[in-house]
Structures are given as C-alpha cells and as structure tokens.
Amino acid sequence: MSDRSLIATLMAVAVLAVLAACLIGSTSMSLERFLAALFGVGAAGDVIVLWEIRMPRALAALVVGGSLGASGAALQGLLRNPLAEPGVLGVSACSALGATLVLFYGLAGLSSFVVPVAAITGALVATALLSLAAIRTSSVITLILVGVGLSSFAGALMALLLNLAPNPFTLSDLISWTLGSVANKSFQDLVLVLPFIGAGLVFLRIVARDLSALTLGEDAASGVGVNLRRTRLFVILGTGLITGASVSIAGAIGFVGIVAPHLIRPLVNHDPTRTLVPSALMGGIILVVADIAIRLIPTPAELRLGVMAALIGAPAFVWIAMNRQVSDG
C-alpha cells in the first residue's frame, strides 16, 4: 500500500470513528435526526447535543490520540527505540505536574493559556532532560529507566501538591490528571491548544526526513548531512508542544504513542519518517474508538479514557519489550 493510500484509508476510518462517536450518547438519537443535526438543519436541541457535546468530545479524543501517536513515532525515531513514548518516558507526567503547579498556586485564573503553557513547559523540561540523558548514554534501557524515574518523581510531586491543598475535594482532580479523560470537553478547550499542536507538528515536519537517516546511526546520519543538534532540538520542541497541549486538555493518557506506531511500522517498511503521519491518524482512531468503548461498557461510573488506553496499551508495551532483539539494549 502506498503512503498516500494508507493515509487516505486512515483518514476515512478516523472520520467514520468520529461520526460513530457522535451517534452515541446518554440520549438516543435516530440516524435521521443525527444526519439532520450533522448538517445543522435538525431540531435545535439535536444540533446542540451533536455539535456542542458529542463532536467536541470525539474531536478531543482524535486530537489527543493524534498528538500522542505523532509524539511516540517522533521520539521512537530520534531515540531509535520502539518503546519510547511520552507516557513511558515521563513526558506526560511532567506535563501534568506543570499544569497542577499553576493550579495549586492559583495562577490558572490569570488567563486561559496558563494551564496549556504550564503543561507544555513541563513536557519540554522532561524531553530536554531525556535528550541530555540520551547524549550521555547509548543504552536505551537506561534511557527508559530515566523516564520511569521522571514519571514517578512527577507523580509524587503532584500527589504532594494535592495533599497540601487546603481542600480535601481537590484530590478527585488528581485522578483526572493521572487517568485522563475527554468527557465534557468543549470546542473552547480544543481551540485553546490547537495553535500549540500546530506549531509542534511544524517542528516535527521540518526534521521528519532526518529520522530515516538516523536509523543508520548518528555518525552515518551526520555523514549524509543531517544536522543532529537541530534534529534533536526540533523533535524535543515538537513532542513537548504537542504532548503538553494534549495533556492540558485530556490529562496523561499512556501507551497510545507505543501502540499506534507499532501498528503502522510494518505498513511503511519500518521507515520512521513515513511512520509519523499514519501514526498520528492511528493514535487518533485508537482514542476515539476507546472513548466509544468506555461509553458502551455498562459500568456504574464511566471508565476513564486513560484506563482503557492502559488496558490495551500496557500489554502491548510488554509484548513489544519481550520481542525486542537483545542487541538493541
């Protein structure tokens, strides 16, 4: 399958998944009413339910999944390791910590951009620390362990902040930051982060080609004219921006960044450059479908999206780790 037809197919599936997500909700809506509301000609109530409640939620899942899929693919290309992913490497946790910090100190009320910017700053700090560690060590296992350490540290600081909060009810918000959710998201939430995600994608687009050359090793990549410093910086900036932006609207959702590129890689001949866009689409599809699933599973309280992502993603992570060749480590 050519790249173009792969991307076209994934886009079609993504559109279908979003439409399916819009069909499902707490009130039932017939297909006729749904189609009328979709084109804005239905009953006023149907149009509001579809365009203000269901569509923003589905698109939030698509955007967040897409961000995580692209981040995972880019980090895996840069670090030449299929296990690299914003969740595993602690980028998402540091990002959630950034958001929690500004909330704790009451700065979030200053502007709507404070929380996304803080989440992005947290993510950028984590990606910068990881890339420093990557320069010092060639062992990918060490790097993953650094990420695990970062993740635990950020999680502990977050728990500490919420422990110190004057209001015991604050604790329930910790759950949302760590387990992730796109429930009740509005277009306002999405519009706020789209510029950051767009900027991140531009950074990744600029260095996408370099990722293919990196598969030969850093020396060989330098030999064919890749500016390693620039590539590293742009991947850090790009993944930091899009991961931070997605965490600020949906909390830390793990493993999508591993599963999506893993499914795409065999279809693009394991070329990291060609993995990027399809991984983003696949990540989006995975989260939209997972969000449909949590609404259909009859649990007393709706499951968290991050729980569903981890239920699928964590076993996949273990499976990929077990099947890696020993020489990789």
Added chain:
Amino acid sequence: MIRLLALLIVLFIAGCGGPDTITALEKNAARRIVSLDFCADQYVLKLADPADIAALSPDATSPFSYMREQAKGFPRARPRAEDILLLDPDVVVRTYGGGPNISRLLERAGINVVQIGYANDLAAVREIVRDAAQKLDVAEAGETVVAEMDARLAALPRYDDAPSILYLTSKGATAGLNTVINDLIETSGASNFLTRQGWSNIPLEELVYQRPNIIATGFFETSDLTSDIWTPARHPVAQRALAETKTINLSGASTSCGAWFLVDAVEALTRGIIGEPTAEVSIE
C-alpha cells in the same frame, strides 16, 4: 537511719501515687472529648460543653464546616491513633475519621468511642442527633436541637405549584432519588428534576432538551480552578443552563454533613422558590 529510710519509702509511695491522683482529679473536673472528622466536629460543637472539648479535627474551621466560627480557638488533632491516644481522651467522636480500624484500637485503650451514623434524610438526622446526644450524656441538648429543627420546618411558608429542582454541585454531581438532597427538595415542597436513583454526573444532553424550573447549586462558593478544573459544570451547555435558569445557592457547609443544619438548606430552597432573594452563582 531508720527514720530516713521510712521517709524515703513514704516519698517513694507518694511519688508513685501522685500523678495518678492528679489525673483522676483532672478527669473529674472535665471530660476530654476529641472528634476525628469535620462532621463529628459539628455534633461535638453543638452538643458538648465547650470546656469538655480537648481537640477537633483539622477541617473544623474549613469553609465547608458549618460550625467553623465556633470551632476557632480549639486545639486540632490529626485523626491518627497515636496522636489521639497522646491526648488522653475519655470520649472520641467520629463519623468516618481515622479509618475503620481506629475505633477498635481506641476502645482497647479504654476510650469510649461514639460513632455517629449516616443520615440519608431528615428523619434519620433526628435519630442521629438524639443518639449522639445520649451517648455524650447530653440527651436534653439533643431533644432541644430536634425540637428546633421541627419548629423551623413547621414554620416554612407554603406555596402552590411545586417547581422541579435540579441540585448541581460545583464538581458537576447531581442528586437523584434516595439521596439526602432529594429529601430536602421534597421537604421544601418541590420535586426533584431527576428521576434516577442516587448521585450521578450532570446530564448535559438531557439539559439540552429539558430544563428544571430551578437549579439548586451546592459548593459553588468554595469552588476554584485548583479543585474544579475538570468539572462538567464548566461545560458551555451547563453554563448556559445556569445562566438561563433560576438558581438557588445552597451553601456547601449546610449540606456537607447529615446534621440538623440541613434545615438551613430546606429554608434556603423555600425562600428561593417563593421569590425571596438568594446569592448569585457563578463558576469561572
């Protein structure tokens, strides 16, 4: 020498008995009551003699504590067994504080533990007030509280046309049937907008098609971004419903525990229904 020895023996015995005697005297002077959580604090502050209160819980003066003003000035203790034992209390009062095992531990140390029950309606509140008062040896004070409750409920103004009320907290939780809030709504003479059982998240989609006559809001006065950034009450559909529907603000403190002050919430509802002014509600 023998005299000296005899004196030493007398001093030794006196030394051994001294502290016990003093403790016994202190205990006769006043009981030492410690409460383990802010709901227990309310009962202790309302029913017990202030001189008997040795310590309250850390949240006794928090904004969601109804008796926060009266709680000022009392020592506070964390609901941990060793902290409590060090206070040497005679009576420990709790609803949930300290976790399920603390009662057994404290009772083994000879402390009288008063467990306050859970109230799901005003009838249960009356029983719990009486029960707590009896266990604290202040049965009369309990009867006075119940009589006050009944008098205030009997004095509620009557009105025609029961409105439908949706109770919404700043965290986006709504109260259905079989909740204490449902009992408050019905006691005020109104009907609950929700017909499902128990607590659930705000039904955003239903609110698009159907609105209650009134939205009763809870805990909005203590809401901030730190604790409520994820709340569905911030969704544009919820915000529009709040802006376009008559609201009655129920202070979080008056509904945070199953206690006599739930009558405040019933009065606020009734006043709001008949059109007396209530506080404005907003969530940023």
